[in-house]
Amino acid sequence: MNENTVSDFKCGYVALVGLPNVGKSTLMNNLLQMKLSIVTPKPQTTRQRVLGILNEPDKQVIFLDTPGLLKPRYKLQEVMLKTIEKAVSDSDLILLMIEAGESLNPRDIELYDQINEAGRPVVLVINKIDRISKAKLLPLIETLHEQTGIQDIVPISATKLDGLDQLKSTIKKYMPMNVPFYPPEYVTEQPERFFVAEIIREKIFQKYGEEIPYSSTVIIDEFKERKTGKDFIRATIYVERISQKGILIGKKGQALKKVGLAARGEIEHFLQRQVYLDLHVSVKEKWRSKENALRDLGYH
Numbered sequence: 120m121n122e123n124t125v126s127d128f129k130c131g132y133v134a135l136v137g138l139p140n141v142g143k144s145t146l147m148n149n150l151l152q153m154k155l156s157i158v159t160p161k162p163q164t165t166r167q168r169v170l171g172i173l174n175e176p177d178k179q180v181i182f183l184d185t186p187g188l189l190k191p192r193y194k195l196q197e198v199m200l201k202t203i204e205k206a207v208s209d210s211d212l213i214l215l216m217i218e219a220g221e222s223l224n225p226r227d228i229e230l231y232d233q234i235n236e237a238g239r240p241v242v243l244v245i246n247k248i249d250r251i252s253k254a255k256l257l258p259l260i261e262t263l264h265e266q267t268g269i270q271d272i273v274p275i276s277a278t279k280l281d282g283l284d285q286l287k288s289t290i291k292k293y294m295p296m297n298v299p300f301y302p303p304e305y306v307t308e309q310p311e312r313f314f315v316a317e318i319i320r321e322k323i324f325q326k327y328g329e330e331i332p333y334s335s336t337v338i339i340d341e342f343k344e345r346k347t348g349k350d351f352i353r354a355t356i357y358v359e360r361i362s363q364k365g366i367l368i369g370k371k372g373q374a375l376k377k378v379g380l381a382a383r384g385e386i387e388h389f390l391q392r393q394v395y396l397d398l399h400v401s402v403k404e405k406w407r408s409k410e411n412a413l414r415d416l417g418y419h
């Protein structure tokens with residue numbers, strides 16, 4: 120039990136929204152002090168909403184990490200866009216994240232206008248302030264105030280954990296009085312197998328160039344917990360073309376083996392137990408463009 124009375128406890132939903140690569144997933148992980156959302160230097164790594172729960176004595180904040188907003192080219196991206204719209208309309212507060220720079224990116228303004236339609240309160244978060252000089256920060260905040268009219272603008276560095284306390288107290292202002300929605304030991308509501316698939320996907324993003332990561336998706340076919348011995352996980356990586364399958368597997372299976380090794384280490388760290396990871400590669404032609412395939416592969 121926490122010492123606060125139920126009546127001053129706050130609980131609500133916060134959507135993390137912003138262009139690809141601004142640092143949304145990094146922020147969520149570092150606020151939760153747990154790596155839930157995968158992070159890579161490539162844009163559009165996050166494809167589905169990832170729910171992360173911050174539990175503190177005075178509040179429970181439920182974050183919805185979303186894919187970066189973009190103009191859809193594939194059916195997959197249309198689904199990603201719907202995910203963002205849903206997260207925005209389900210939230211008590213939207214954190215619109217931008218990167219610290221010389222000026223505001225026109226695409227950020229476009230995004231802001233889009234989000235504003237939902238009529239939810241918006242806090243502007245300027246991330247990556249470790250990359251700009253302190254002298255530039257104040258004028259940047261002034262300009263952003265003028266351009267957007269947003270009251271609360273919070274500069275942070277998600278990687279350096281700078282400004283996170285200020286951000287948390289700003290978030291709290293917007294959270295409604297509520298009893299916690301989840302038991303305090305919960306950090307997410309998504310099943311372990313979702314995170315296992317995400318970790319494998321992250322390794323693919325880290326180890327291959329452009330084509331393979333964006334054409335890949337991962338399905339967990341089997342996840343057997345065992346009382347004795349390691350858990351057994353069988354996963355299939357789906358790609359769009361046979362040539363991609365060849366690249367993914369590599370000469371004598373060497374490339375895939377590296378993915379498996381890296382993924383297994385991180386899966387074990389995440390689950391806090393040992394696993395046997397059995398990886399397969401299969402082709403599902405043009406899965407990113409087909410509604411049925413997307414549904415079969417867990418995107419909806």
Ligand SMILES: Nc1nc2c(ncn2[C@@H]2O[C@H](COP(=O)(O)OP(=O)(O)O)[C@@H](O)[C@H]2O)c(=O)[nH]1
Pocket residue numbers: 137138139140141142143144145146157158159160161162163164165187246247248249250275276277278279
């Ligand atoms: N320098 C710097 N880099 C950051 C910061 N936050 C995130 N990054 C990097 O930006 C890249 C994209 O981060 P990610 O969290 O995946 O962005 P997302 O697409 O918005 O979820 C990664 O390489 C991060 O390490 C920050 O505060 N400072």
Ligand SMILES: [Mg+2]
Pocket residue numbers: 143144145156157164165185186187
């Ligand atoms: Mg992300």
